[in-house]
Amino acid sequence: MERQGRIVAINGPVVRARGLAGFAMREMVEVGPLRLLGEVIRQEGDEAILQVFEDTQGLLPGEPVVGLGEPLSVTLGPGLVGAILDGIGRPLGALMKKSGPFLGRGGGLEQLDEDRNWEIFPQVTKGDIVTAGTLLATVKETPLVEHRLLLPPDMEGEVLEVLPQGFHDGRASLLRLRDGFGRERVLPLMQRWPVRRARPVRQRLLPEEPLLTGQRVIDGYFPIARGGVAAIPGGFGTGKTVTQHQLAKWSDAQLVVYIGCGERGNEMTQVLEEFPSLEDPKTGRPLMERTILIANTSNMPVAAREASIYTGLTIAEYFRDMGYDVALMADSTSRWAEALREISGRLEEIPAEEGFPAYLPSRLAEFYERAGRVTTMGGERGSVTLIGAVSPPGGDFTEPVTRHTKRFIRCFWALERDLASARHYPAISWMNSYSEYAAEVRPWFESHIDPRWGSVQDEVRRLLSEDERVQQVIQLVGEDVLPDEQRLVALVASIIKIGFLQQGAFGPDAFCPPAKTFAIMELIVHFYRRARDLVAKDVPLRLIREAKEVEALYRLREISVADLASFEEIRLKLESRLERIGTERLAVGRDRR
Numbered sequence: 001m002e003r004q005g006r007i008v009a010i011n012g013p014v015v016r017a018r019g020l021a022g023f024a025m026r027e028m029v030e031v032g033p034l035r036l037l038g039e040v041i042r043q044e045g046d047e048a049i050l051q052v053f054e055d056t057q058g059l060l061p062g063e064p065v066v067g068l069g070e071p072l073s074v075t076l077g078p079g080l081v082g083a084i085l086d087g088i089g090r091p092l093g094a095l096m097k098k099s100g101p102f103l104g105r106g107g108g109l110e111q112l113d114e115d116r117n118w119e120i121f122p123q124v125t126k127g128d129i130v131t132a133g134t135l136l137a138t139v140k141e142t143p144l145v146e147h148r149l150l151l152p153p154d155m156e157g158e159v160l161e162v163l164p165q166g167f168h169d170g171r172a173s174l175l176r177l178r179d180g181f182g183r184e185r186v187l188p189l190m191q192r193w194p195v196r197r198a199r200p201v202r203q204r205l206l207p208e209e210p211l212l213t214g215q216r217v218i219d220g221y222f223p224i225a226r227g228g229v230a231a232i233p234g235g236f237g238t239g240k241t242v243t244q245h246q247l248a249k250w251s252d253a254q255l256v257v258y259i260g261c262g263e264r265g266n267e268m269t270q271v272l273e274e275f276p277s278l279e280d281p282k283t284g285r286p287l288m289e290r291t292i293l294i295a296n297t298s299n300m301p302v303a304a305r306e307a308s309i310y311t312g313l314t315i316a317e318y319f320r321d322m323g324y325d326v327a328l329m330a331d332s333t334s335r336w337a338e339a340l341r342e343i344s345g346r347l348e349e350i351p352a353e354e355g356f357p358a359y360l361p362s363r364l365a366e367f368y369e370r371a372g373r374v375t376t377m378g379g380e381r382g383s384v385t386l387i388g389a390v391s392p393p394g395g396d397f398t399e400p401v402t403r404h405t406k407r408f409i410r411c412f413w414a415l416e417r418d419l420a421s422a423r424h425y426p427a428i429s430w431m432n433s434y435s436e437y438a439a440e441v442r443p444w445f446e447s448h449i450d451p452r453w454g455s456v457q458d459e460v461r462r463l464l465s466e467d468e469r470v471q472q473v474i475q476l477v478g479e480d481v482l483p484d485e486q487r488l489v490a491l492v493a494s495i496i497k498i499g500f501l502q503q504g505a506f507g508p509d510a511f512c513p514p515a516k517t518f519a520i521m522e523l524i525v526h527f528y529r530r531a532r533d534l535v536a537k538d539v540p541l542r543l544i545r546e547a548k549e550v551e552a553l554y555r556l557r558e559i560s561v562a563d564l565a566s567f568e569e570i571r572l573k574l575e576s577r578l579e580r581i582g583t584e585r586l587a588v589g590r591d592r593r
């Protein structure tokens with residue numbers, strides 16, 4: 001029998017209904033004659049409060065509310081990769097086909113195109129014993145992604161029948177099995193999973209491997225681990241979106257889930273236009289063949305925005321379980337927190353800081369906790385790396401969302417207004433950012449890129465922090481009164497900032513492999529050490545600074561990736577120039593004596 005209640009009151013996305021005593025907390029419902037989707041978020045006896053994921057305009061008291069018998073869930077299966085979904089996992093393409101460019105409302109929950117045929121390659125046969133995570137079949141979903149159909153976490157048993165090799169549509173049943181209690185169970189090709197429940201894993205692993213991003217300031221200075229958690233906070237227009245796009249394009253994750261969460265429509269349009277035209281740098285294929293976009297712009301309903309984060313996470317975990325490294329970008333978590341605030345306000349909850357609900361920190365924690373590098377139920381290695389943009393109003397990093405986010409992330413790439421204004425991009429502050437993964441991933445870089453990785457990086461860090469002190473003195477008394485050793489620090493720091501940390505997102509320098517990142521760092525540090533020796537022997541810094549070989553250090557990043565050998569050439573020229581400066585100067589010194 002259909003379980004049905006009636007609407008009593010409507011307040012924006014929040015609806016009060018009666019006759020819902022038998023409904024479960026967080027159960028999905030269809031509201032009104034248009035069958036708008038919603039979920040139960042509070043229960044008070046026979047009455048319940050619902051949040052509706054679609055525009056509630058025109059809804060009337062007395063209209064029906066029907067229970068769907070499951071919590072908010074997303075359909076998982078072939079067809080996800082390359083899709084553009086709304087906040088609750090419905091493909092926008094299909095919605096547009098149904099209602100035109102001005103998306104209509106309602107119509108219940110239709111996720112993934114069930115009419116599409118997929119070529120299925122079964123990996124088990126009749127009589128096999130299968131457990132959670134067992135690989136059942138594969139589908140070549142896109143040229144870049146093999147979709148692995150696994151047994152869900154709550155099933156096990158003996159295979160009675162499996163879909164034969166060949167083309168099948170999304171309504172097919174993949175498998176029939178007999179479980180431990182002798183019951184027959186049927187597994188559909190398309191599975192469903194409640195978005196607010198983390199998918200189980202066998203074991204969590206330490207974050208020892210870096211997620212290479214091709215961005216020097218990240219890989220070389222504030223690295224992130226596979227399965228790590230990072231935040232990109234920054235005021236208006238400081239480059240959060242561009243940085244997220246860079247990571248989506250260039251990081252060496254096999255799959256990217258990009259959640260445009262509450263951003264302006266035109267920014268999302270840019271993503272929707274740009275991503276399908278981008279090429280995957282490794283394969284030359286369209287980047288969309290390994291990307292899933294979730295679009296929930298600022299003019300879409302707030303409840304769907306709140307849900308979009310979980311929809312994205314669940315999809316990311318699903319692909320992680322197949323043994324993939326997945327990177328999830330959320331732009332921006334502040335807009336998500338604002339959705340929480342709006343719904344909480346309509347529920348008349350007692351607000352905490354700046355109107356945000358008291359549970360803001362726990363919701364942020366729940367989100368970031370779902371990241372990690374794991375052994376999956378099927379025994380594979382996979383990871384979900386979470387990178388959330390934060391847009392603090394006025395660029396104030398002490399506001400609640402930034403402050404609480406800092407408690408749960410381990411990598412903080414702070415975008416600074418002054419740097420962005422000076423067109424120093426990416427505007428990631430080298431003083432206010434940090435990465436707690438630097439020590440954990442160092443052994444990886446030392447064994448895969450260069451054994452000197454850590455020591456060179458330490459020297460760069462030391463130089464930049466010493467430069468901070470030198471700059472304070474320069475501001476007070478000017479550069480002229482400083483001893484040459486300190487002016488050398490300022491010179492090398494400026495080479496590091498311009499030649500190493502700056503990296504344009506548009507152009508040939510957009511991607512920098514770690515070998516080049518190291519080569520640049522190392523050559524600058526090498527120069528510093530040689531120049532320091534000369535300065536210690538009273539060679540004036542002026543002579544060193546004016547050398548064109550030193551000027552060339554500012555432009556190391558222009559060297560093409562294919563031409564890394566020319567770093568050696570530059571080193572030799574620099575060496576011989578410094579050698580000459582040294583010997584000439586010492587000779588002058590002797591003559592004077």
Ligand SMILES: Nc1ncnc2c1ncn2[C@@H]1O[C@H](COP(=O)(O)OP(=O)(O)OP(=O)(O)O)[C@@H](O)[C@H]1O
Nearest residue numbers: 235236237238239240241242425426503504505506
């Ligand atoms: N790495 C980069 N290379 C070149 N230009 C950049 C880079 N990062 C940012 N920019 C420039 O800064 C502008 C603003 O960046 P972006 O839109 O990412 O800011 P935002 O912080 O996301 O802004 P909003 O607060 O509006 O969402 C870009 O249009 C671009 O011109």
